Amino acid sequence: MSEINKANKLPRHPMPEQDPKVRARNFDEVPFGYSEETAMAEAGRCLRCKKPKCVEGCPVNVKIPEFVGLIADGDFLAAAHKLKETNALPAVCGRVCPQESQCESRCVLGKKGEPVAIGRLERFAADYERAQAKMELPAIAPSTGRKVVVIGAGPAGLTVAGDLIKLGHQVTIYEALHKSGGVLVYGIPEFRLPKAIVQAEVDYLKALGVEIVESYVVGQIETVDELLERYDACFIGTGAGLPVFMGIEGENLNGVYSANEYLTRSNLMKAYRFPEYDTPIVKGKRVATFGGGNVAMDASRTALRLGAEKSYIVYRRSEAEMPARNEEIHHAKEEGVELVLLASPLRLLGNEKGWLTGVECIRMELGEPDDSGRRRPVPIEGSEFVLEIDTAVVAIGNGPNPLVPSTTPDLKTNRWGNIDASLETGATSMTGVFAGGDIVTGAATVIEAMGAGKKAAAAIHRYLEEN
Amino acid sequence: MNRIVAKEEFSRNPGVKMMQIEAPGIARKAKGGQFVVFRLDETGERVPLTVADTDPEKGLVTIIFQEVGKSTMALGALEVGDCLADFIGPLGRPTHMDDYGTVLCVAGGIGIAPTHNIAKALKAHGNRIITVMGARTKELLFWEDKMRALSDEIYVCTDDGSYGIHGLVTKVEQELLEKNRESGEIGLVIGIGPPIMMKFVCKTSEPFGVKTLVSLPTIMVDATGMCGACRVTVGGETKFVCVDGPEFDGHQVDFDEMMKRQAIYLEQEKVARELYEKEAGCCGECGGDRQ
Numbered sequence: 001m002s003e004i005n006k007a008n009k010l011p012r013h014p015m016p017e018q019d020p021k022v023r024a025r026n027f028d029e030v031p032f033g034y035s036e037e038t039a040m041a042e043a044g045r046c047l048r049c050k051k052p053k054c055v056e057g058c059p060v061n062v063k064i065p066e067f068v069g070l071i072a073d074g075d076f077l078a079a080a081h082k083l084k085e086t087n088a089l090p091a092v093c094g095r096v097c098p099q100e101s102q103c104e105s106r107c108v109l110g111k112k113g114e115p116v117a118i119g120r121l122e123r124f125a126a127d128y129e130r131a132q133a134k135m136e137l138p139a140i141a142p143s144t145g146r147k148v149v150v151i152g153a154g155p156a157g158l159t160v161a162g163d164l165i166k167l168g169h170q171v172t173i174y175e176a177l178h179k180s181g182g183v184l185v186y187g188i189p190e191f192r193l194p195k196a197i198v199q200a201e202v203d204y205l206k207a208l209g210v211e212i213v214e215s216y217v218v219g220q221i222e223t224v225d226e227l228l229e230r231y232d233a234c235f236i237g238t239g240a241g242l243p244v245f246m247g248i249e250g251e252n253l254n255g256v257y258s259a260n261e262y263l264t265r266s267n268l269m270k271a272y273r274f275p276e277y278d279t280p281i282v283k284g285k286r287v288a289t290f291g292g293g294n295v296a297m298d299a300s301r302t303a304l305r306l307g308a309e310k311s312y313i314v315y316r317r318s319e320a321e322m323p324a325r326n327e328e329i330h331h332a333k334e335e336g337v338e339l340v341l342l343a344s345p346l347r348l349l350g351n352e353k354g355w356l357t358g359v360e361c362i363r364m365e366l367g368e369p370d371d372s373g374r375r376r377p378v379p380i381e382g383s384e385f386v387l388e389i390d391t392a393v394v395a396i397g398n399g400p401n402p403l404v405p406s407t408t409p410d411l412k413t414n415r416w417g418n419i420d421a422s423l424e425t426g427a428t429s430m431t432g433v434f435a436g437g438d439i440v441t442g443a444a445t446v447i448e449a450m451g452a453g454k455k456a457a458a459a460i461h462r463y464l465e466e467n
Numbered sequence: 468m469n470r471i472v473a474k475e476e477f478s479r480n481p482g483v484k485m486m487q488i489e490a491p492g493i494a495r496k497a498k499g500g501q502f503v504v505f506r507l508d509e510t511g512e513r514v515p516l517t518v519a520d521t522d523p524e525k526g527l528v529t530i531i532f533q534e535v536g537k538s539t540m541a542l543g544a545l546e547v548g549d550c551l552a553d554f555i556g557p558l559g560r561p562t563h564m565d566d567y568g569t570v571l572c573v574a575g576g577i578g579i580a581p582t583h584n585i586a587k588a589l590k591a592h593g594n595r596i597i598t599v600m601g602a603r604t605k606e607l608l609f610w611e612d613k614m615r616a617l618s619d620e621i622y623v624c625t626d627d628g629s630y631g632i633h634g635l636v637t638k639v640e641q642e643l644l645e646k647n648r649e650s651g652e653i654g655l656v657i658g659i660g661p662p663i664m665m666k667f668v669c670k671t672s673e674p675f676g677v678k679t680l681v682s683l684p685t686i687m688v689d690a691t692g693m694c695g696a697c698r699v700t701v702g703g704e705t706k707f708v709c710v711d712g713p714e715f716d717g718h719q720v721d722f723d724e725m726m727k728r729q730a731i732y733l734e735q736e737k738v739a740r741e742l743y744e745k746e747a748g749c750c751g752e753c754g755g756d757r758q
Contacts, residue, residue: 354727
C-alpha cells in the first residue's frame with residue numbers, strides 16, 4: 001500500500017463545533033478547536049513531503065511540514081514558534097484563511113482522499129501558545145536607526161510591521177479606528193474570529209517593539225507627504241473600506257445597511273451587547289442580505305444572532321457560483337440562513353416613515369459565461385416577487401478607501417481608485433512609499449493582504465539598505 | 468491626551484455645554500467646517516461634533532454640545548481634568564474658502580458653534596460677515612460676544628421674544644435677502660442648526676438664487692467613509708456626509724429623507740438615556756451632571 005493510501009486510511013479529523021441551533025443565537029466562536037490528542041493524530045497524517053506543495057500554496061510560505069511535524073511530536077510551543085517565523089498572525093490565519101483553495105488544495109493526500117487539516121493545526125498551535133501565556137519573542141536584529149511608518153493596522157500593515165521590526169527598523173503604525181486589526185476587528189464577526197485573539201496578535205507586535213497609534217486618521221491629521229518628513233519609508237495598507245451600494249430605489253430607507261456598517265456596529269462597536277455598549281443596531285425580524293461572498297455569510301449569520309426570525313441571502317446566481325468559502329455557506333445554512341438563489345433585487349420598498357418593508361426581486365437564469373468565467377445571470381421577464389423584510393444588508397463588495405490617495409497628489413491610482421503598486425514589491429509611483437492589500441488589489445482575503453505585506457516588507461528593507 | 472481643560476455650562480435645561488479639549492494635532496490641523504468624533508470610554512459610541520473653535524498655539528479644540536442622549540449627557544457630566552477615550556479628527560472637508568463678498572451666516576441653537584469656526588475662517592479670508600443667530604429662548608443663546616466680534620453686522624433673535632428680535636432666524640434672513648436684491652453683495656448663505664431650520668433657511672434663500680451651504684448632522688459610525696451610515700441624497704445622488712461633506716449645497720439636499728434617517732435609533736436612544744439617568748440616580752432634569 002502506498003504511503004498516501006496508508007495516511008488516508010486515517011480520515012481527516014473533524015473539529016468539534018457548537019450545535020447549530022444553539023450557536024445561531026450566541027456570538028461565541030463556532031468551532032471549539034482540536035484537543036492535543038486529535039491535533040497529534042491529525043498531524044501524524046502528514047507525509048512530510050520532501051518537496052512540499054502545500055508551502056507553495058501559502059501566500060506567506062509558512063513552513064508547513066515543519067510545524068505540523070512538531071505537533072505530531074507533541075512539541076506544540078515549538079510548532080507555534082515555527083509558524084511565527086513566517087506568519088505574524090497564525091491564530092487569525094488558522095481561522096479565516098481559505099485553506100481549501102490554498103495550502104490544503106496542494107496536499108498530496110487530497111488527491112485520493114482528504115488533505116491534512118493544516119488550518120486547524122495552525123489554529124491549534126497558535127491557541128496552545130496563547131493559552132500557555134508563554135509568548136516567546138524572536139530575536140530582533142540590532143537597530144538600524146531607520147524609521148518606517150505604516151498606515152492602517154489591518155492584516156497587511158500588521159504583517160509589514162512584524163517583519164520590519166524583526167529586521168531592526170523602528171516601526172510606527174497609524175490606525176484610523178480606535179482599535180487595531182482592520183477588517184479583523186470591524187468586519188469578521190466574533191463567532192468566526194474572537195476579538196481577544198486579534199488583540200493578542202496585536203499585543204505580540206507591541207511586545208516586539210512596534211508603536212501603534214490608534215484614532216489617527218492619516219490623510220486628515222497628517223498627509224503621507226508630511227509623514228515622509230519624519231520617516232524613511234512608508235507602507236499604505238488602508239484597505240477596501242468604501243462600501244458599494246446597489247444603486248437601486250429605496251437604498252436610503254431606514255433599516256438598509258451596508259455590510260460594513262452592519263458588521264462594524266456589531267463587531268467593532270459591540271452593538272449586539274446594547275445597551276451595555278452604547279452603539280445601537282436595528283435588530284430586524286426579517287433580514288435579507290444581498291451578495292454571495294464571505295461578508296454576506298457573516299452578515300446573514302450576524303442577523304440570526306441579533307434575533308432575526310428569518311435571515312435570507314439573496315444572490316443572483318446559483319449556490320455553485322457563490323464566492324464564499326464552502327465552509328461558510330455550510331455553516332450559514334446549518335444555522336438556518338435561507339438562500340434565495342437566482343434572484344436579484346430591483347427596488348427596496350418602504351412606508352411613509354421611511355422604514356424598509358420589503359424588497360422586490362426578479363428571478364434569474366444562468367446564461368453564457370462572462371469575463372469571470374462564471375455563467376452570467378439573466379433576468380426572467382415577468383418573474384418579479386416581493387420578499388417582506390424589515391432589514392437589508394448590502395454585501396456586494398467594497399471599493400478602496402479614498403482618504404489617503406485623495407490627499408497624496410503624487411500617488412498614482414487606477415480608474416477604480418486603487419493604488420498603482422507592484423504586486424511583487426508594493427512599490428508605488430512615489431519613492432519610499434509602498435502599498436499592499438485591498439487598497440491595491442481590491443477586496444481580497446486576509447492572507448493575500450498578509451502575503452502582499454510580506455513582499456512589501458522585504459522590498460522596504462532592501463530600499464532602506466540601499467538608500 | 469484628550470484631557471478636558473475647560474468647561475462652561477451655557478444652559479441648564481436643556482444642558483448646553485462648552486468644553487476645551489487638549490488635542491494639539493487636531494488644533495493645528497482643523498479648519499472651519501471640519502468635525503471631530505469623540506468616544507467616552509470602552510463601551511462608548513462614536514459621536515461626531517463640529518469644531519466650534521481651535522487654539523493651535525495652546526493645542527486646544529473647543530466643542531459645544533447639547534445634552535440630548537446618553538453620550539452627550541455623560542460627556543457633560545465629565546469635569547476639567549477628565550479624559551476622553553478618543554478624540555479623533557479633523558474629519559470631513561473644510562469649508563471651501565473663496566471671495567464671496569458678503570457671507571450671510573444663519574445660525575440656530577447649537578448650530579452657532581460650527582458657524583463660529585466657519586465664519587472666523589471666512590472672515591480671515593477677507594469676506595464680510597453678516598450673522599443672524601437665534602434660539603428658541605434666551606437661555607439657549609451663547610457666544611453672542613464672539614459672533615459679534617467677527618461679524619460686520621449681527622442680528623440676534625429668539626423664537627419666544629425673550630431676547631433680541633422676536634421671531635425665527637429665517638424671518639431676518641428673508642428681510643436681508645430682500646434688501647440685498649439690488650446690491651447683490653451677499654454671495655453665500657450658510658445655514659447651520661437643527662435640520663428643520665436648515666431646510667427653511669434653504670427654502671428662504673432659494674427664490675433669491677443665492678448659493679446656500681448647510682452642515683449636516685447625520686448619524687455616523689467610523690466617520691472616515693467606511694460605513695455609509697451618514698448617507699444623504701444631494702442632487703439625486705447619494706453622498707457620504709463624513710467624507711464628501713459635512714457641507715453641501717442646501718438647495719440640493721433631500722432634508723425630508725435626512726430627517727427620517729435621523730430617527731432610526733430614537734427607540735434605542737430612549738432606552739440608553741433612561742438607563743443612564745437611572746444609573747446616575749437623577750431625574751434627567753438637570754442635564755445629568757448632578758449625581
